[in-house]
Amino acid sequence: MKRINSDQITTYNSISEFLLSLGKLEVQENDFSISSLDCYLSDEPMKSNPFRTNFFNFLMIVDGAGSYTIDNVLFKLMPASFYFTTPGHLKSFIIEKPWKGFILSFTEKFIKEYYLGNLFKEFPFLVAETTPPIYLNKDMEADVSKRLDTLLEHYQTESKFKYQMITNILIAFLYKVKEMLFEAPRLEGQQFGYSMLVVRFRKYLDDHFRDVISGKVTEIFNGNQIASALAVSADHLGSEVKKETGRTLTKWITDRTIMEAQCLLKNSSLSISEIAYKLTFSDPTNFTKYFKKNTGFSPKQYRDQ
Structure with missing residues (x-):
């Protein structure tokens, strides 16, 4: 099984730094990025060492298998898994079967450039929660995948108002995440996230x-x-x-x-x-x-x- 990163805990301050650790040399935006997992991660089994990132990550696993650990809590991943991580947490992941789907990454700085609302009040999960993966039914998987595909489409085009449009779509996506978190069953007896x-x-x-x-x-x-x-x-x-x-x-x-x-x-x-x-x-x-x-x-x- 391929292993990435060194033996020390690394903190990635930009999306580009993280991509470089994966051997991805193509240029990506430092404050916003969305990619298909098919060309983002390894097509062979992979295990990472623990690391931190100073940006938000949202993943939609359409197909594949593996797990991720965040603050020493292990979660299994399977087809139709959706999860996100917030800045600062200690995390690692294992890919057992190549993942297909989407990975969305952005910084607080990016979203606040074009969104004038109270970000953390409106979306408190961006501050307070490390949430277990949500296993989506077919309709929800199609809905989330379509929203991420729309973000990817806009990200790959050139427009004078590209990032304003991306931010508006991103805010709508965060409202969808908020809705899913309200509807997702709570795991009893466990606490997730920051103290x-x-x-x-x-x-x-x-x-x-x-x-x-x-x-x-x-x-x-x-x-x-x-x-x-x-x-x-x-x-x-x-x-x-x-x-x-x-x-x-x-x-x-x-x-x-x-x-x-x-x-x-x-x-x-x-x-x-x-x-x-x-x-x-x-x-x-x-x-x-x-x-x-x-x-x-x-x-x-x-x-x-």
Whole structure:
């Protein structure tokens, strides 16, 4: 059985990094990707080592067999299996019989560029849940496959409004997932997903940055301030967040700050100085240094891409 990855736990920060680990050298978007599983994964038995990703993955297994493990809980996969994973969780997979179907991947940054709603409030499973696979009947399998095929069709075309259209279709797809989760039978006696503390942290971070962008607060909180707001010690919060997501409190805050900056640079007419002040930097020069340190580009270079 073919084995991928090294013996250490790797965190993939982009879809391209993950594809490269699979030996896929073709260029893919870093923030959104949808592919047919027929040409995505191996056509021979495969076993991965544990790894993490910092993006969302949705898989529709139309045919094939295997399993995946997430946070040490094993789930079997068979034809008509649908499952998804959220950023930060420790996971691995085994392919026993080649999978056919679809794999959809996207980042929080991508969907928030064109969706103005409250993402995690509307779709709380994107924050809180690691869900067992849903085994679909024939009609549901056809419905989900058709929606993913439509996303793939739009992804493979060129249009001035390509990503706006993809996002609208993606939002409709997430509502369908939400509907399926309401209807799926609950597994008794098992808890899946992040601990309540990490869920509270994720939701607090999302609300906090919404307040930053709207001007309701005048500073981006550090880990100590967030821990205080959640009424826990910073050491305990930091330890739990790192253990469950693979990222430190500082990394979560930095990544979110950069994501908000990138969205404003690409999707607003605000000047770089105005963006710096909106993100509570007292000096635009400091914002430029911070942005370049964490992305490799100056804000102007990123905007001009």
